[in-house]
Structures are given as structure tokens and as C-alpha cells.
Amino acid sequence: MPQRAIRSIIEDQKPVTAAADITVTAAAQLMKLHRIGAILVVDGGRLAGIFTERDALFRVVAEGRDPATTRVAEVMTDNPRTIGPDRPFGHALHLMYEGEFRHVPAVENGRPLGMVSARDALGPDLQQFITDLDTRTHIGEILG
Amino acid sequence: MQLKDVLAAKGRRVVTVPAKASIADAIRTMHAEKVGAVLVPDAAGCPIGIFTERDVVHLYASGDRDFDSLAVEARMTCSIVIGQLSMSVDEALGLMTEGRFRHIPVVEDGKLLGMVSIGDLVKIRLDETAQEAKALRAYIAS
Numbered sequence: 001m002p003q004r005a006i007r008s009i010i011e012d013q014k015p016v017t018a019a020a021d022i023t024v025t026a027a028a029q030l031m032k033l034h035r036i037g038a039i040l041v042v043d044g045g046r047l048a049g050i051f052t053e054r055d056a057l058f059r060v061v062a063e064g065r066d067p068a069t070t071r072v073a074e075v076m077t078d079n080p081r082t083i084g085p086d087r088p089f090g091h092a093l094h095l096m097y098e099g100e101f102r103h104v105p106a107v108e109n110g111r112p113l114g115m116v117s118a119r120d121a122l123g124p125d126l127q128q129f130i131t132d133l134d135t136r137t138h139i140g141e142i143l144g
Numbered sequence: 145m146q147l148k149d150v151l152a153a154k155g156r157r158v159v160t161v162p163a164k165a166s167i168a169d170a171i172r173t174m175h176a177e178k179v180g181a182v183l184v185p186d187a188a189g190c191p192i193g194i195f196t197e198r199d200v201v202h203l204y205a206s207g208d209r210d211f212d213s214l215a216v217e218a219r220m221t222c223s224i225v226i227g228q229l230s231m232s233v234d235e236a237l238g239l240m241t242e243g244r245f246r247h248i249p250v251v252e253d254g255k256l257l258g259m260v261s262i263g264d265l266v267k268i269r270l271d272e273t274a275q276e277a278k279a280l281r282a283y284i285a286s
Contacts, residue, residue, distance in 0.1 A: 028204035035244075037198070053197040054180060056204060061168060061211055062175035067204040097270050102263065118266050119241075 006092060006106050007085040010114030017042045017112060018051070020073035024060050027051050027072045038103040040112040041076050047105055047112045049076035054101075082107040083116065092116045147236060147250050147260055148229035150268060156258040158249070160185050163192070163217035167203065170195050170216045181247045183259065184220050190254045193220035194247060226251045227260065237265050 038052040059075040102118040181196040227248040246262040
């Protein structure tokens, strides 16, 4: 399981945040501009929720709302599971796996630092997964 | 581990919409079926496009609001990477990483057999790791 800290995954990120009263259209423009699947919604500097592509798909037009007039606060995911920056990345992966979601905000003292996504598992950590498996096989051979 | 194993575990259900369906209908279908992507097949059933939640976000961003009259074929992604049953999970993950996409339809002999998503593959990786750890613990304890 990837042990590196969340902090090392998000250190190069500039967190993409939005105020809770912007429209879905404006939030979508931010997501498109930054090529991301979710934004951090903040209220007074603290994390209020996240707005994800899944929210955009399931809670706006699908429920008869107009993206140009709907505020993100109405359709965002409230109280998302969050993770502290010093936790291992494996914990975030487990949260995603158990909860069947793809984004976990990294939060310290209520303030958002960045976002960890399932795609992060496909970088160096994919290699680590494979190395872990290889190592275990190798240990098995030594012990055998 | 190959895509055929992934499909065996998750099932071969694929949600499709006709090319002429409206964007609003496609979104309602995705909502009803609880999926983040639908495939658009040709008359023979072979996928010619994919319409995903990312396309929905981009549609909102563009300010387009004509969801009832705009056809899904006008906004779907047409260049799709296709997988085969024998493709390895690692290769599929590699393609998704390089191309920055999240869904690979599995097609053989022009027939759509299923679809794998990045979520399916990450789940498989976690399952494998958990299984390996369990097997190793049992082995050491024995």
C-alpha cells in the first residue's frame, strides 16, 4: 500500500477553490480551465464541500436545474470525506474504494490544501503497487 | 490480469444511447443508470463515440443550454481507444494515464462486450494488493 504522505502528492498543486455562491456554469469553466474533475468549495477560507463532475451530471440538468442560475452550494457534495496531509496515500485510496468516489480533499485545520484523486494512483504509485507485489513474491521465494 | 477478468468480475453491462438522442435524454439515462459515461453505437452495435460526465461539464462551461434539441452526436467524443479481452490491466492503465481518459470499451469482432473504467481498474489493484498481503500473512503464519 502506498505509504508516501498525502502532502507529497499535493505539494505541486495549486488548490482550485471556488466560493459557494458561484454558478454551476462558472464552476464548470474553472474545472475545464484547470482540467480537473472536482473543485474545492470554500466558505470563509474553510472547506464547505466539493463540486464534482458527478454532481454536475446527477444534480443539475438531470434534476431540472439550469447551470447558469444554480449556485454550486445547492448541488455540491456537502461534508465530503477528507484526509490530513500527513496520512499515507493508501488511506485516501481506501476511502475512495470503500466510498466509491474519486476525490478526497486534503484538509488541515479546516482549510483545504489540495485534492487527491484516483488518478494519482496511476502515477508513481501504480509502480509502487507493482513493486509491492513483486517484493511479496520475492519474499515468498526466500521464505520458501 | 486481463480485461476479460475485469469484465468477469464487474459484468458486461454497457449503457448506450442513440447518436440522435438529445443531450438531455443522455444525461437522464446516465442519471437513471447511475453511470458516468454512455457509449454511442452505430447500426451494427459498434461504438462510434462516448459521452461522459466530463463532456457534460464542458457543455455547462460553454454556456450551451439547448439540452433538449442538441444531439449527443454533436458533443460526444469520437476518438476512442478500444480494448480487447486479452489486454492486460497494466496496459489499459497505461493508456488511460497517457491519454488522460477514464473509460475503455472492450470490442472484439465489431461487437461491444463491455466497458472498463479507471475506477474498476484501481479497485482491482486494491483487491490484488489486499489479497497478496493476506496470502503472505497466512503463509508466514503457517
